[in-house]
Amino acid sequence: MTGSGGTALKNDPAADARPGPAPPPALDIRDLRKQYGELEAIRSVSLAVADGEFVSLLGPSGCGKSTLLMIAAGLSRASGGSVTIGGTAVTGPRRDTGVVFQAPVLLPWRSVLDNVLLPIEFQGLPRATYEPRARDLLRMARIDAFADALPHQLSGGMKQRAAICRALVHEPKLLLMDEPFSALDAITRDEMGVELLRLWQAFRKTVVFVTHSIREAAFLSDRVLVMGRRPATIVEEVAIDLPRPRQIAMTEDEAFNRHVRRLRRAIEENHG
Numbered sequence: 001m002t003g004s005g006g007t008a009l010k011n012d013p014a015a016d017a018r019p020g021p022a023p024p025p026a027l028d029i030r031d032l033r034k035q036y037g038e039l040e041a042i043r044s045v046s047l048a049v050a051d052g053e054f055v056s057l058l059g060p061s062g063c064g065k066s067t068l069l070m071i072a073a074g075l076s077r078a079s080g081g082s083v084t085i086g087g088t089a090v091t092g093p094r095r096d097t098g099v100v101f102q103a104p105v106l107l108p109w110r111s112v113l114d115n116v117l118l119p120i121e122f123q124g125l126p127r128a129t130y131e132p133r134a135r136d137l138l139r140m141a142r143i144d145a146f147a148d149a150l151p152h153q154l155s156g157g158m159k160q161r162a163a164i165c166r167a168l169v170h171e172p173k174l175l176l177m178d179e180p181f182s183a184l185d186a187i188t189r190d191e192m193g194v195e196l197l198r199l200w201q202a203f204r205k206t207v208v209f210v211t212h213s214i215r216e217a218a219f220l221s222d223r224v225l226v227m228g229r230r231p232a233t234i235v236e237e238v239a240i241d242l243p244r245p246r247q248i249a250m251t252e253d254e255a256f257n258r259h260v261r262r263l264r265r266a267i268e269e270n271h272g
């Protein structure tokens with residue numbers, strides 16, 4: 001907790017109540033703009049994600065969600081505005097960020113464990129320090145039995161779990177996920193959502209999750225930001241106050257479906 005007054009003098013009763021400086025948001029995007037030549041992909045998007053929060057960006061195909069995420073990941077340059085992570089400007093890929101893409105992109109000739117350890121190699125970190133963590137992550141993702149297997153021996157869902165482990169191995173504070181489950185069948189997709197929440201609750205990372213699935217956004221998130229048609233803007237913000245931990249059975253509940261209806265309305269009103 002910030003501002004708890006750990007160094008306060010005993011005879012200053014007001015000190016404990018005084019708020020300390022607020023910590024910078026995990027991700028802070030201000031007036032972000034992106035042009036691809038003549039095409040205006042993003043027009044003035046601003047958003048802030050708090051430490052430990054799970055936020056989804058929801059919008060139909062082509063509205064600019066991936067563009068926004070890739071700029072936050074330092075993999076694409078903005079045309080204007082600012083992006084900061086934990087208070088420092090994003091100027092390129094960063095150690096404190098992990099990215100999961102739509103396709104798991106595992107190197108086919110490397111074992112699952114060696115794929116998970118790729119960021120450690122790229123960043124010149126000591127393998128011996130991180131290998132136990134990689135194995136822990138594989139265990140948590142329930143694919144530890146496949147540590148020495150090659151990617152082609154894994155199902156689609158297992159490959160995506162390995163990609164999530166890889167994005168977490170170097171202990172990033174912020175996890176950026178670009179439609180990570182969209183290539184999976186509906187049943188596996190639901191299971192992966194539950195798995196992701198389990199990992200998230202264990203590590204309490206900040207997650208920004210891009211999706212075009214209304215149900216997925218409602219199930220996973222603390223907050224959903226609905227994006228309008230291109231050029232991207234945020235047209236609505238919906239807090240999802242459903243209890244955690246969340247289970248698939250909750251998607252039958254009226255409270256869940258109320259959120260789904262509200263998000264669907266926001267999409268329909270802004271995309272016609």
Ligand SMILES: Nc1ncnc2c1ncn2[C@@H]1O[C@H](COP(=O)(O)OP(=O)(O)OP(=O)(O)O)[C@@H](O)[C@H]1O
Pocket residue numbers: 036039041059060061062063064065066067068212230
């Ligand atoms: N490298 C690029 N060069 C030119 N135009 C691009 C480029 N990348 C994306 N675009 C355009 O920018 C717009 C937004 O694309 P983006 O991929 O961000 O949307 P999206 O909402 O993530 O879509 P999807 O859900 O289909 O991935 C689209 O019109 C797309 O054609």
